[in-house]
Amino acid sequence: MADSRRQQIFDALETRLKTIQVANGYETDLGNKSNKWRATDFGADELPGYNFRDPRCQTDQHTSRVHEHTLDIEVVAVSVKPDAITADKQGRKMTADIIKCIGVDRTWSGLAFDTNPQEDTMTTEQQDRLLVAVQVKFQIKYRTASFNPYS
């Protein structure tokens, strides 16, 4: 059996986020350190890196035969302050890269009918190194046949 549409969307998201590289026209190389549903902390040698999750999905009965789903996506990116720029500037670069990446194709090659941004947040913390983290949330909207996640 083919993967569910949600799984296909999540896989497409993983593939897309990995393209965040300077060589592809982005400001950071976040895509080189991809993690999904990571359950352990980032190690010092894994930064900059990101983790993404699909923690919630709201489903409505669109018509008698169609379910409309709103899938919440969260991307958390963490970086040590680079030598050349401030931590907050690095945070805005990571946020901008993620948002730009999401907008490349809002339908995820036809798997969804729209993708909309939600909130983003940024935080810094001074430890042995100065760390910056951003969280970007967005929603992917897609439809399936009623009670058929594989359609």
Added chain:
Amino acid sequence: MSLAADSIADLAEVLNTDDFGTSAVFKALPTDSGATITVVFVNEFDAALQNVNPHAETAKPFVVTRSTDVSGVKHGSTLLINTITYNVVGIEPATVLTTKLDLSRQ
């Protein structure tokens, strides 16, 4: 011997480099020539960024030293410890005799 004298003697033992002490070069200002002092250096593990998930593994270095050795310390003062230069990012008077300095490499 008075209690104060005992405390000073105890602190000297703790800071002895044969015990818990480590040599460090302290500069209150970047233009200072630097003074060699002894500190108790702790570089303990910490999980940073608790408000996001996952967190980031890091260290939270600090020293405890004689307050009189770091008079004039301010945020941005430096300590050279084991070839690494740390900036002072936190100043906490710990006891009558000692001061705790939070450190960062950036």
